[in-house]
Amino acid sequence: MADxxxxxxxxxxxxxxxxLSDPQVRIVESDEDRALYxxxxxxxxxxIDWAVDLQCQVVxxxxxxxxxxxxxxxxxxxxxxxxxxYGDKNNWWACYAFWVFKLYGHKDCRIMNxxxxxxxxxxRAWSSERVSYPRTQYTAxxxxxxxxxxxxEVLKHTKAxxxxxxxxxxxEYRGERMHMPDYPNEGAVRGxxxxxxRNVPWPMNCHxxxxxxxxxELEKLYIKELGMKRRSPTIAYCRIGERSSLTWFVxxxxxxxxxxxxxxxxxxEWGNAVRVPIAKGAEPGGSTAATPAxxxxx
Amino acid sequence: xxxxxxxxxxxxxxxxxLDAREKLELLVDFANGLPPLxxxxxxRKAIEDRRVHECQxxxxxxxxxxxxxxxxxxxxxxEAPTVKGFVALLAEAINGRPTADVAAISDDVLDRMGLxxxxxxxxxxxxxxxxxxxxxxFAEQAAG
Numbered sequence: 104m105a106d107x108x109x110x111x112x113x114x115x116x117x118x119x120x121x122x123l124s125d126p127q128v129r130i131v132e133s134d135e136d137r138a139l140y141x142x143x144x145x146x147x148x149x150x151i152d153w154a155v156d157l158q159c160q161v162v163x164x165x166x167x168x169x170x171x172x173x174x175x176x177x178x179x180x181x182x183x184x185x186x187x188x189y190g191d192k193n194n195w196w197a198c199y200a201f202w203v204f205k206l207y208g209h210k211d212c213r214i215m216n217x218x219x220x221x222x223x224x225x226x227r228a229w230s231s232e233r234v235s236y237p238r239t240q241y242t243a244x245x246x247x248x249x250x251x252x253x254x255x256e257v258l259k260h261t262k263a264x265x266x267x268x269x270x271x272x273x274x275e276y277r278g279e280r281m282h283m284p285d286y287p288n289e290g291a292v293r294g295x296x297x298x299x300x301r302n303v304p305w306p307m308n309c310h311x312x313x314x315x316x317x318x319x320e321l322e323k324l325y326i327k328e329l330g331m332k333r334r335s336p337t338i339a340y341c342r343i344g345e346r347s348s349l350t351w352f353v354x355x356x357x358x359x360x361x362x363x364x365x366x367x368x369x370x371x372e373w374g375n376a377v378r379v380p381i382a383k384g385a386e387p388g389g390s391t392a393a394t395p396a397x398x399x400x401x
Numbered sequence: 402x403x404x405x406x407x408x409x410x411x412x413x414x415x416x417x418x419l420d421a422r423e424k425l426e427l428l429v430d431f432a433n434g435l436p437p438l439x440x441x442x443x444x445r446k447a448i449e450d451r452r453v454h455e456c457q458x459x460x461x462x463x464x465x466x467x468x469x470x471x472x473x474x475x476x477x478x479x480e481a482p483t484v485k486g487f488v489a490l491l492a493e494a495i496n497g498r499p500t501a502d503v504a505a506i507s508d509d510v511l512d513r514m515g516l517x518x519x520x521x522x523x524x525x526x527x528x529x530x531x532x533x534x535x536x537x538x539f540a541e542q543a544a545g
Contacts, residue, residue, distance in 0.1 A: 136458075137520065138432065138482035141425040154521025155421075191480060233422065343523070 106318040108359030112213050112352075113315070114187055116225045119215050123147050128185045129178065129236075133196035134219075143229030145189070145222060149178040149236070153196050153345070157203050165246075171207045172241045179236025182210070189215035189222070193306075193313045198348040202365055205250055207243040214352065220313040250351070252338045252364035254372060258379060261299045266337040269300040270350045271370065275342070276302040278383040291374030295381040297340065298388060301329055305346040308353045321358055333360045340366035340373070405471075405502040409494035409510065416514040424519050428486030435489035438476050446476065453534055458484055460531065464538025466500040471539055483520065487528050491535055503539035508532065 107113065122128045123146055130148035132140045140150040151157065156174055159166050166174065180186060186204060188197035194214055201212045215222070222229075252260070261267055274280035278295035296302070307324055309315060325331045337360055339347040344367030354360040366373075373379060382389025403411070416424055438446065442463065445451075451461040458481035463474040473492040477485035495503055510532060511517060517525050 136481050136483050138425050138429050138486065139480065141422070142429045142432075142482050152521075154523065155519065158521070 107357040108318075109356040112356045113216050114213050115216055116222050116227060119145065119187060119189070119222075120227060122187075125185075127183075128187060129180050130215075131178070131186055131188050131197075131200060132219075133188060133190040133200040135190075135192045135196055139191055139219065141231070143231050144234075146228060146230040146232070147234060148189075149234055151178070151200050153199050157200065165203055165206065168207065168243050168245070171203075171243045175209075175241035175243075176238050179239055180241060181239045182241060184239075185211045185213065187213045187215055189218045191219045193220070193309050193349065194218040195305075195345040195349055198352045199345045202250065202348045202351060206246050208245075208247055209243070216315060217313040224312055249362070250355075250364055252340075252366040254366075254368055254376060254379070256364075257297065257338055257340070257366050257368075257373070260336070260338050261297050264299055266331055266335050267297060267300040268337065268339040268347070268350060269296045269302050270305040270339055270341045270346050271296075271302070272304055273302060273385070275370070276300075277385050278381075291342075291370050293374045293381055295374070295383040295389070296370075296387075297373055298380050298382040300340075300382075301387055302385075303329070303350070305341070305349050308349060315353065315357060318357060321353060325354065325358060331360075333358065334362070336362045336364075338364045338366050340369040342370045343367075344369045402498065404505070405494055405498045406505040406507075408498070409491075409506060412490055412494055413510060413513045416516075419515075421519045424515065425483075428490075429482050430486070431489040431493070432477075432482040432486035435475065435477065435485055435492070438474070442474055442476070453531060458527075460484060460488065462488070462531075462534060462538065464535060464542060466539065466542035469500055471495050471498055471500040471503055471542070473535060483524070484527065484531070487516075488531060491531070495535070495539075500539050501543045503536055504543070506532065506536060 119130060130145050132144050132148045132150050133153060134140055137150070137152055144150070151174065157165055186209060188201045190197040197214055197218055201214060204212050269276050272280070276296045280294065303324065308321065331337065337354060339350045339354070341347040344365060347365050347369065351363050351365040354363045374381070384390030416427060419427060446461055451463060453460040453462055459478040461476045465472050465474070473495045475488045475492060477488055511525050511528055516528070
């Protein structure tokens with residue numbers, strides 16, 4: 104892991120195993136299927152669920168500051184705790200939770216490389232015991248807007264021709280499919296991609312065991328082949344913002360890009376929004392040009 | 402013998418007063434109780450189109466009827482214990498009971514189990530698709 108630009112944010116299963124009872128460390132599991140945590144988690148790990156815990160139930164947004172403070176307090180996390188995230192599905196939701204913690208300015212967040220899959224492959228123990236910690240005091244700052252893109256900003260970004268990554272499958276990108284292969288359509292009415300977006304499907308970041316690819320391969324992909332620049336503003340999106348959290352993590356921490364935002368509204372918002380242009384086909388600009396909306400005033 | 406609906410109501414009732422953690426634990430219990438496919442079904446899985454394509458994870462379902470008696474056979478990937486537990490619960494309510502009874506499963510079964518609060522809206526869509534698929538499969542059996 105030493106060659107990554109910020110290697111300290113990535114820990115191995117071995118490191119986690121050595122810190123299970125370290126009071127400075129809190130292990131957090133975030134899964135696509137919550138019952139996986141119930142069935143067996145890393146001993147002492149708490150669960151944070153993306154849908155139930157991190158999203159506000161009455162506004163389509165993340166929980167507010169006071170709810171975030173309460174969430175951390177209930178899980179025994181202080182402002183100084185080292186929080187290590189891991190989960191199923193190549194750490195999609197772990198990266199998503201990591202990103203929300205960064206949105207609220209938590210200092211020391213890390214990802215366990217390889218997630219549940221690597222822990223299992225390494226033959227390490229699972230526990231189904233209930234976990235609780237004494238409540239803590241937690242005070243989050245205001246949200247850090249520098250890592251989150253909202254729709255209007257994405258619109259300006261795409262019009263200015265800045266770096267934009269679509270990390271969904273090629274079928275979703277081309278507009279042939281409105282959801283992941285084998286996944287339910289979560290309700291976008293149009294298929295395609297945001298004009299100008301390059302398609303780099305998220306699996307290109309990972310090995311089969313869920314761990315991240317070495318820095319050389321990632322640099323070859325993003326910098327040599329796509330010609331992306333570390334200093335240029337970059338936005339990543341997917342369908343609901345989980346897979347693009349993983350790409351955001353890779354660009355920001357493993358490759359050291361200086362200005363990357365996750366567009367969490369992603370295709371579920373863009374594919375439904377009124378008067379935003381979409382592109383269909385394999386080319387960033389679209390092989391069948393969509394008619395751009397007439398004068399749009401932000 | 403209780404009807405499909407009565408048995409399902411009993412099973413749903415077991416969930417009603419549980420907190421979120423207990424609901425997930427009960428689902429995991431059901432998941433652990435789903436038997437693996439027999440060699441016969443393993444062989445059929447390779448040649449028949451039994452995959453539920455609306456579902457997030459590999460789910461294979463057989464809705465079959467013998468002499469008017471229903472049997473739901475299923476395989477769900479181990480990485481999806483929520484889906485696996487829910488399918489096992491449906492099988493428990495359906496198997497050995499009249500095929501014509503399955504249509505009486507109400508579409509609000511997930512709401513009555515209180516799963517939307519535990520899983521969120523997006524996840525319960527896949528489970529709703531399974532209820533619809535199971536009812537449709539047995540309706541075809543009952544009609545045919």
